[in-house]
Amino acid sequence: MNVIEIKGLTKIYKTSEVIVKAVNGIDINFEEGEFTAIVGPSGSGKTTFLNMLGGLDKPTSGKVIISGIDVWKLSSRQLIDFRMNNIGFVFQSYNLIPVLTAGENVEFIMHLQGKPKKEREKRTKDLLEAVGIGNRINARPSKLSGGQQQRVAVARALASKPEFILADEPTANLDSKATNSLLELMSQMNKKYNTTFIFATHDQRVMDKAHRIVTIEDGKILSDEYFERD
Amino acid sequence: MRIITIAWRNLWRKPWRTVITSGSIFFGVLLSTFMTSMQYGSYESMINNVVKFYSGYMQIFTQDYHENKTINNTFVFNDSIRQIIEDEPKLTNYTSRLEYFSLASSENLTKGSVIIGIDPKRENMVTGLKKWVEKGQYLSKDDNAVLIATDLAKYLKVGVGDTIVLYGQGYHGVLAAGIYPVKGILKFPSPELNKQFIYMPLNSCQQLFSAPNRLSSLVLMLHDNYQLPSALSHLKSKIKPPFMIRSWEELQPGLVQMIEGDKAGGLFMKSILYLIITFGILGTILMMVSERKRELGVMIAIGMQRYLLSRILFIETFFIGLLGAAAGIAASIPLTYYYYLNPMPLEGDAAKTMIDMGIEPYMYFSIQPDIYYVQAIVVFIITLFIAVYPVIKAYTLSLTSALRS
Known part of the structure; x- marks a missing residue:
């Protein structure tokens, strides 16, 4: 079943001197439970593609339809609510809120969703235990390692029970051990919750875990391959 | 959170x-x-x-007196004005004055002076006049004597126990003249006041100017200046012509x-x-x-x-x-x-x-x-x-x- 349908997605940046087609008419679908890597060289358009897919950057033309809703037809407020309820984000630099503890960072999005306190506390505890840092629930991000922070970011992304998670270079700032551990964790989450993961990455280790690799170059899909993984 | x-x-x-x-x-x-x-x-x-030296927070006088400060424009302190004043809760005190000008003489020396008839007890409660008595004694209600400011006393070469002659025009042009013993010498901080002020009991002053029961102004006191706006507005609504009330702000625009x-x-x-x-x-x-x-x-x-x-x-x-x-x-x-x-x-x-x-x-x-x-x-x-x-x-x-x- 398609979770995401993308039709003719285009992003054109105009400067006074040049016109750049960062994403050039991409058509692609993503199914529920996919573990997909969007790969390509720097400047190929993968982050722009991911941003448009996640409702962060408005396309010049084309459609992003998630669970039957054309997201770029939503108002600004509706779009923020839509992102909150349907999309989880994992960023390259973790981007946790520094004044909140690990637990509060995870709980924050559920607070925005208006979930009851008991439910928030239980899910926060469960998620942090699931990502392996249940004992650091009261630690501020500055007291956590990069790997631990990215685990909190994954827990935060899962907290709102989204349709899918977008991860932009999530392993770029991590060492090998932390990268392997994080990928293992995401893979488990993918299997356990059947959550769709879409990565933008150059990291071979991420590609090795992905079931589907979409290669983008000059804003166009160059290849779209499926792999059988354990 | x-x-x-x-x-x-x-x-x-x-x-x-x-x-x-x-x-x-x-x-x-x-x-x-x-x-x-x-x-x-x-x-x-x-x-x-x-306010506490002379003018009070507010004064009541006639509209005519406000425009032309002659003794002919003074008024009789009637019961209706007294009732309005006594019913005003913010007032802490008031005093009556009859103020006019005359010549003051001693032997062959004469000088124009401001004569102020006062109720000695009330005046002292309102302006603390007694504290400025440098020599001699403060006035009492039934005295037929004067307090004279120090520089004026020096000019006239009089001291406590001497007499001065006050000579001028009284109510409706009647001749005003009298001889008064000096009961005390006043020394004010202001040189201007020391040159011209003479105080005497209200009754004596009214007799001098042939203006029985007449006053030039009523001086009203409050606890402090922050009560002035409401008290003034309240009194203004009650005091009708020919009377009028003015605040110290209106009396001292400088x-x-x-x-x-x-x-x-x-x-x-x-x-x-x-x-x-x-x-x-x-x-x-x-x-x-x-x-x-x-x-x-x-x-x-x-x-x-x-x-x-x-x-x-x-x-x-x-x-x-x-x-x-x-x-x-x-x-x-x-x-x-x-x-x-x-x-x-x-x-x-x-x-x-x-x-x-x-x-x-x-x-x-x-x-x-x-x-x-x-x-x-x-x-x-x-x-x-x-x-x-x-x-x-x-x-x-x-x-x-x-x-x-």
């Missing part, structure tokens, strides 16, 4: 920055409160000097202009002070927003509505203002209260000038509540003004550029 908690914690991400910014507000508020307290204190002292001029100067100084504070807070807020651009972008990306984000940023700005203002006001209360109880003595030329003006050589302080809460309101308005920037930023932040930053 309440947004107020997030805002509070954000404030302490860089504690020194918050302390320094709040510190600048603290000192600004402290200085401004101190200055205002000193200003208001000196105004209160000036007003007290004028003093009012001087106070207003000084207030404008103080306002200018305080405006500069608050302008510096404004730029101090603005600098901090600009930096806070700029260095957190990415974080703000993430918060919106994961689902925080922009209005909630703007609320957090507003509360942060407000907290900085609140911390500084609250600390400044808390510190200024005991400081100004100390100087209110122990006015600052002046020395040198400043003291001499004030003594010459008949004012005690002290810098007085006021503890009126508005001195403090006005500062809080000013800081709140500054904060509101500055908070517009982060609020606009929260609404206009470009997500992609914020996430790339």
Whole structure:
């Protein structure tokens, strides 16, 4: 079943001197439970593609339809609510809120969703235990390692029970051990919750875990391959 | 996680920055409160000097007397006016006067003088006239004697126990003449008053000017100047022509202009002070927003509505203002209260000038509540003004550029 349908997605940046087609008419679908890597060289358009897919950057033309809703037809407020309820984000630099503890960072999005306190506390505890840092629930991000922070970011992304998670270079700032551990964790989450993961990455280790690799170059899909993984 | 908690914690991400910014507000508020307290204190002292020395807070006289101060325009103190005065709850006291001009002579020396007929007991309660008696004794109601100001006494070469002749025109042109013993010599702080004032009991004065039961004015006292507006408005509504009531402000426009001029100067100084504070807070807020651009972008990306984000940023700005203002006001209360109880003595030329003006050589302080809460309101308005920037930023932040930053 398609979770995401993308039709003719285009992003054109105009400067006074040049016109750049960062994403050039991409058509692609993503199914529920996919573990997909969007790969390509720097400047190929993968982050722009991911941003448009996640409702962060408005396309010049084309459609992003998630669970039957054309997201770029939503108002600004509706779009923020839509992102909150349907999309989880994992960023390259973790981007946790520094004044909140690990637990509060995870709980924050559920607070925005208006979930009851008991439910928030239980899910926060469960998620942090699931990502392996249940004992650091009261630690501020500055007291956590990069790997631990990215685990909190994954827990935060899962907290709102989204349709899918977008991860932009999530392993770029991590060492090998932390990268392997994080990928293992995401893979488990993918299997356990059947959550769709879409990565933008150059990291071979991420590609090795992905079931589907979409290669983008000059804003166009160059290849779209499926792999059988354990 | 309440947004107020997030805002509070954000404030302490860089504690020194918050302390320094709040510190600048603290000192600004402290200085401004101190200055205002000193200003208001000196105004209160000036007003007290004028009001308690002679004019009272309000005076009642006839409209004709207001336009032309002759004895023919005096009035009889009737029961209806007495009732209005006695029914006014804010009045603490009042006294009656008959004031006119005559020549004062001793042997072959003569000088024009102001003759003031008073109720000695009430006058002393209102203006404390007795304390200016330098030699001899204060008047009593049934005396047929005078108190004469010191420079006038020197000019006429009279002392206590000597007699002077008062000679002039009385009510409706009747000849006014009488011989009066000098019961006491008055020494006022003001040289002008020392040259021309003669006080005598009201009855004697009315006899002298052939104006029985007639008064030129009624002098009304209040607890303080802050009660003047309501008391004046109340009395104005009750006192009908041919009578009229005037406040000391209307009777002494020069003093009012001087106070207003000084207030404008103080306002200018305080405006500069608050302008510096404004730029101090603005600098901090600009930096806070700029260095957190990415974080703000993430918060919106994961689902925080922009209005909630703007609320957090507003509360942060407000907290900085609140911390500084609250600390400044808390510190200024005991400081100004100390100087209110122990006015600052002046020395040198400043003291001499004030003594010459008949004012005690002290810098007085006021503890009126508005001195403090006005500062809080000013800081709140500054904060509101500055908070517009982060609020606009929260609404206009470009997500992609914020996430790339």
